[in-house]
Amino acid sequence: MKKINYKGILIIFMFITALTVLYITFSDEIDNKLNINKKADYPLATVDILPDIKQDLNITSIGNPSISIVNQFNTSAFSNLPKEAPMYTYEKSTYLKKENELNLFKTFGLQNIPYQPRQDDLLGRSVSVSNGTASLSIYEDQGMMSYSKNVVGELSYFTSITDPQIYRNKAESYLNSIGIDLSSFVFSKTKYYSIAGPEAEETSSPTRAKIIEVLFLAKANELPIIDNSTDPSGNLVRVWLDVNQNIVRVDYQDTGKIGTKTSVFKLKTTDQIVNGINQGKLKIIKTETPFGQKIKSTNIQSLKLAYYAIDGLLVPVYILQAQSITETGATGPTYLIMEAVEK
Structure with missing residues (x-):
């Protein structure tokens, strides 16, 4: 054997x-x-992206990190986050740049109207033109545009059998006609608004509404793109239409083109996120606390992943939702941002 x-x-x-x-x-x-x-080497390994991130103009302590982060957040909210994420190349849009202003005036039928550019310490450069029936405002440094058309006569109500798809198609067609590239946007939702005097109020019933809103949000890898925006939902383009499909209003945050996917990078662990929060390595981008009141402390409640545009790239970042307290004791939701890639 x-x-x-x-x-x-x-x-x-x-x-x-x-x-x-x-x-x-x-x-x-x-x-x-x-x-x-x-x-692959992380291309922003030595770059602190936070100083380049725009803060909500409601924050009086811009550049002042003396906000207490309350260490009472539930880390279980961090457990479902992905462990890695790709980066993308990103080509910035020039749609709202100074060199394209005259083309935009012509596009909206507002050419040959005298205008005077304004320069503001917070808002940067902006221009506004109006002809009495429509107006256009462009905030170049903020990457925002708002167009509105005066409503003539009484608007009609929508019906109970209104098909929102018709208005979505009209909105997409109109945006394409004025040169807004929707390739980086996805359709989000439609909303209805009633009109009472100069005010518009959201309503769930189309039969009470005279305006329908079609909303698109910028996305990469199904995550929000934050570029020229302080909104945690990311960049948007919003179109208001009346029942006859006439354009009433357009709001747009300048958004570039998503390019090729680069390397995949490891994201911060729960411990690294907590350490970053405790060390103050984050920045407020939006707050709903009373205007002008300095935030004294903020309590982190949840976070999600998004993309931030910088240096020709879309970089993964974390958006943290918190509840803040001001110096007078007033409270309100606050949103903060921090880098997500493990360095």
């Missing part, structure tokens, strides 16, 4: 086990030296 060499088998098993342990321990170094699954 042939004998089995148990000693030889044991030696081979121990050798394979040792190799496995070595690879697990030094996988990054081995991969790089053998050029196997080589890890």
Whole structure:
């Protein structure tokens, strides 16, 4: 009967086990030296993106990080976050740039109207033109545009059998006709508004509404794109139409083109997120606390992943929702941003 060499088998098993342990321990170094699954360098590893992020103009303490972060957040909200995310190349839009102003005036039928550019310390450069029936405002440095048309006569109500798809199609067609690229946007929803004097109020019933809103949001990898925006939902383009499909209003946040997917990068772990919060490595981008009141403390409640446009790239960031308290004791929701890639 042939004998089995148990000693030889044991030696081979121990050798394979040792190799496995070595690879697990030094996988990054081995991969790089053998050029196997080589890890890409994070292009913003030495860049602090937070100083470039625009803050909500309601924040009186811009540039002042002396806000207490209350360490009472529920880290279980962090557990469902992805462990890695890709980056994308991103081409900034020039739609609202100074060199395109005259074209935009002509596009909206507001050409040959005298105008005077304004320069504001917070808003930056802006221009506004009006001909009595329509008006257009462009905030170049903020990347925002708002167009509105005066309503003539009494608007009609929508019916109970109104098909929102008709108005969505009209909105898309109109946006294409004025040169707004929707390739980085996805349809979000439609909403109805009643009109009482100069005010518009959202209503759930089309039979009480005279305006329908068609909303598109900028997305990459199904996540919000934040570029020229302080809204945690990301950049938007919004169109208001009346029952006869006439354009009443357009709001647009300048959004570029999403390019190719670059490398996939590891995102911060729960511990790294918590440490970053405790160290104040985040920035307020929006708050609904009373205007002009300084925020004294904020309590983190939840967070989600989004993309922020910088240096020709879409970079993963975390958007954190919090409840803030001002110096007078008033409270309100606040949204903060922090880098998501593990450095």
